[in-house]
Amino acid sequence: MEQCVHLEFEVAGNNFAQAGLASDQVKSTLKKLGIDPQDIRRVAIAMYEGEINMVIHANGGRAYVDIFVDKICINLIDQGKGIENIELAMTPGYSTAPDDVRALGFGAGMGLPNMKKYTDVFNIESEVGKGTKVEMEIHFR
Amino acid sequence: MKVLDAIKKIEADIVNLSDGDREIITGYCGDFLSFVMGKAPQDCCWFTVMTNINVCAVATLADVSLVVLCEGVAPSPELVEKCKTQGVNLAKTKHDVFEAVRRYLNEV
Ligand SMILES: Nc1ncnc2c1ncn2[C@@H]1O[C@H](COP(=O)(O)OP(=O)(O)OP(=O)(O)O)[C@@H](O)[C@H]1O
Numbered sequence: 111m112e113q114c115v116h117l118e119f120e121v122a123g124n125n126f127a128q129a130g131l132a133s134d135q136v137k138s139t140l141k142k143l144g145i146d147p148q149d150i151r152r153v154a155i156a157m158y159e160g161e162i163n164m165v166i167h168a169n170g171g172r173a174y175v176d177i178f179v180d181k182i183c184i185n186l187i188d189q190g191k192g193i194e195n196i197e198l199a200m201t202p203g204y205s206t207a208p209d210d211v212r213a214l215g216f217g218a219g220m221g222l223p224n225m226k227k228y229t230d231v232f233n234i235e236s237e238v239g240k241g242t243k244v245e246m247e248i249h250f251r
Numbered sequence: 252m253k254v255l256d257a258i259k260k261i262e263a264d265i266v267n268l269s270d271g272d273r274e275i276i277t278g279y280c281g282d283f284l285s286f287v288m289g290k291a292p293q294d295c296c297w298f299t300v301m302t303n304i305n306v307c308a309v310a311t312l313a314d315v316s317l318v319v320l321c322e323g324v325a326p327s328p329e330l331v332e333k334c335k336t337q338g339v340n341l342a343k344t345k346h347d348v349f350e351a352v353r354r355y356l357n358e359v
C-alpha cells in the first residue's frame with residue numbers, strides 16, 4: 111500500500127493552550143491531500159477526543175499518524191494511570207473527570223463513544239499504572 | 252445566512268471576526284464539548300456559555316462557522332487570542348441561549 115505521510119506529535123499533559131494542535135495539524139494535512147471533508151471530519155472528531163483524553167487523564171502522551179491513499183491510522187500511546195475497566199469507560203456518560211476539568215466543558219463521558227462511532231477500527235489496550243494505547247483507523251469513503 | 256447577518260440578528264457583539272461572509276447553514280446549542288464535537292454539524296452557529304480556550308479547538312475541528320457566547324459571559328483572554336490566530340468567528344450576547352436562537356430564527 112502506498113504511504114503518503116507519517117506524522118508524530120508530543121501531546122503535553124494538562125496543557126489546554128496546546129490541546130487540539132496535533133488534531134488540527136492532521137486535519138490541515140488531510141485537506142492538502144484532497145481528502146473528502148466528511149472523512150476529515152471523522153478524523154478530526156476521533157483524534158481530538160483521543161488527544162484531549164491524553165491531556166486530561168494521562169498527563170500527556172504521543173500520537174503516531176500514518177496516512178495512506180485509502181485510510182488513516184492513528185495510534186495514541188501514553189504512560190498515564192491506565193483504565194481499570196475499559197468496558198465501563200466506553201459507556202456513554204461514564205467519566206472520572208475531576209471538577210476543575212468539568213468546569214471547562216469536559217466530562218460528558220462521550221469522548222470514547224465518539225471515537226468508536228466515527229472510526230472504522232477502534233481498539234484500546236490499557237494497564238493500570240502503566241498506560242493506555244488507542245488504535246484507530248478511518249477508511250476514506 | 253452570513254455570519255455578520257447572524258451577529259446582527261442575535262444582537263451580539265463581535266469578539267473576533269475572521270470571515271463575516273462565511274455561510275451558516277444550521278445551529279447547535281451545548282456546553283459539554285464532547286457533545287458538541289460529536290453532534291455539531293459543519294458550518295453551524297454554535298450557542299454556548301463556555302468561555303475557555305478549548306472552545307476554539309472544538310470550533311476549529313468541528314468546522315463551526317460562528318461561536319455565540321450567551322448570557323453575557325465574557326470570553327477568557329486566551330480564547331480570544333486563539334480565535335484570532337485560528338480564524339474562528341466569535342461573538343457574545345447578553346441574551347440567553349433560547350432567546351439568542353429565537354432571534355437567529357427571526358421569531359421575535
Ligand atoms: N488515556 C486515558 N488514560 C486514562 N484514563 C482514560 C484515558 N482515556 C479515557 N480514560 C478514562 O475513561 C473515561 C471515559 O473517557 P471519555 O473520553 O469517554 O469521557 P471523559 O473524557 O471523561 O469526558 P468527555 O470526553 O466527554 O469530555 C475517562 O473519564 C477516564 O476515566
Ligand SMILES: [Mg+2]
Pocket residue numbers: 159162163217220221222285
Ligand atoms: Mg474524553
